[in-house]
Amino acid sequence: MSPTSGGTPQGANPLRDAQDRRLPRIAGPSGLVIFGVTGDLSRKKLMPAVYDLANRGLLPPGFSLVGFARRDWENEDFAQVVHDAVKEHSRTPFREEVWQQLQEGFRFVQGDFDDDAAFEQLRQTVEDLNKKRGTGGNFAFYLSVPPKFFPKVVEQLKEHNLSSDPAGEGWRRAVIEKPFGHDLESAQELNSIVHKVFAPHEVFRIDHYLGKETVQNILALRFANTMFEPLWNRSYVDHVQITMAEDIGIGGRAGYYDGIGAARDVIQNHLLQLLALTAMEEPASFDANSLVREKIKVLQSVQLPEDLGKHTVFGQYAAGWQGGEQVAGYLQEDGIDPNSRTDTYAAIRLNVDNRRWAGVPFYLRTGKRLGRRVTEIAVVFQRAPHLPFDTTDTQELGQNALVIRVQPDEGVTVRFGSKVPGTSMEVRDVTMDFAYGESFTESSPEAYERLILDVLLGDANLFPRTQEVELSWKILDPIEEHWATGPKPEAYTSGTWGPKAADEMLARDGRVWRRP
Structure with a gap:
């Protein structure tokens, strides 16, 4: 079974969970650059998701994480910030051996989005990680920044030869958070700007739902x-x-x-x-x-x-x-x-x-x-076309419904009519419930775990x-x-x-x- 360019084997079900032992979905050599790394999204979701993926064995040994922000930090300061975020927000238990391997690939670049020197340093950092960590020129750029900065960051990536691998061997991808524009006109304008730098299949718009x-x-x-x-x-x-x-x-x-x-x-x-x-x-x-x-x-x-x-x-x-x-x-x-x-x-x-x-x-x-x-x-659902019961027998009966609970009590509920125990024919609404937490021993990965892994695999399903x-x-x-x-x-x-x-x-x- 030969893999596709995105990393998902042909004929495989891409909705299969990454923990399925029959079809492991493990990222190849790669790195992730996060712009806006000091924000709440990065601290509460992205950094913990990266650790949880590493802890589940779904990231390569040489995986690298680069933070880009205005803070006056060294690599060690950035590593401490990630450490604190992981300790507080990660889903999986903290393991020292996983952490030690992961933090070896941490780098931090200080600068503003219009700072050419900072983007030049970022380019050199990426090249250095290619040589020392074996990332193969494969990098995703996560724009965890306000939408007004999207065009500037994307243009800087192109200007400093970061939007494509100079060696022509690796891939580059842009990950963009919502909102993608504030109306149709602004969305079309932003699409035009992004697609001048990244091909459509290289752009991953995050909808964490x-x-x-x-x-x-x-x-x-x-x-x-x-x-x-x-x-x-x-x-x-x-x-x-x-x-x-x-x-x-x-x-x-x-x-x-x-x-x-x-x-x-x-x-x-x-x-x-x-x-x-x-x-x-x-x-x-x-x-x-x-x-x-x-x-x-x-x-x-x-x-x-x-x-x-x-x-x-x-x-x-x-x-x-x-x-x-x-x-x-x-x-x-x-x-x-x-x-x-x-x-x-x-x-x-x-x-x-x-x-x-x-x-x-x-x-x-x-x-x-x-x-x-x-x-x-x-x-x-529609009401039954005919009820062969007295009106008083079904006066509290509502419509059948199938309810998919997305959060917080994940599961499915079916509402239907059932006879009340007793000698009379009384029909009342009851519910039949399926809950993820009760039916499966596996814990569900966080949405950002799944989505970051899919970006690294090039899987655009979601x-x-x-x-x-x-x-x-x-x-x-x-x-x-x-x-x-x-x-x-x-x-x-x-x-x-x-x-x-x-x-x-x-x-x-x-x-x-x-x-x-």
């Missing part, structure tokens, strides 16, 4: 079982609800969040990707091109409701009680303009205009300071492509434009489930939101 086990399980649930797919269509499904709720506020992210908002931050990427995976047709195979092809078909089929005023809602959290503590409203948060129109809650109805889903509404909602932290996909990003903005832009010219966002009390208008939106369709 796609690295979660439960998101990948959508595909397994649908296509590895015969019991669900025959019902997965307009003949049986009444509607679909996709929810990402947070119980926290914006914290210290005012500078980033204000002007972006919930819809741009979550719906444009996470929720539309979940919609695409839920609604897509079965791909010919599970390679990246086949998966992307089917997701693109769904996004191309998405239609906005005719009346955006009735079928979209945006709001801002007001002061209230959360977790037993009184919390401030969004407009009272430090650094927020008291006249801000930024949405901290967004709910929209979308239609997928194809043969499978015609007439089935997809309701997407996200928000901060809601009742609890939860992300789920609820496929709600990374949105250019067309997906641009189609998502085409869906969201008209909604954002509508909100910008209409009334202010509706206030909702912290700790509740959002504005009243969101409940009214579903009530017009004769439906109600699920209470997770």
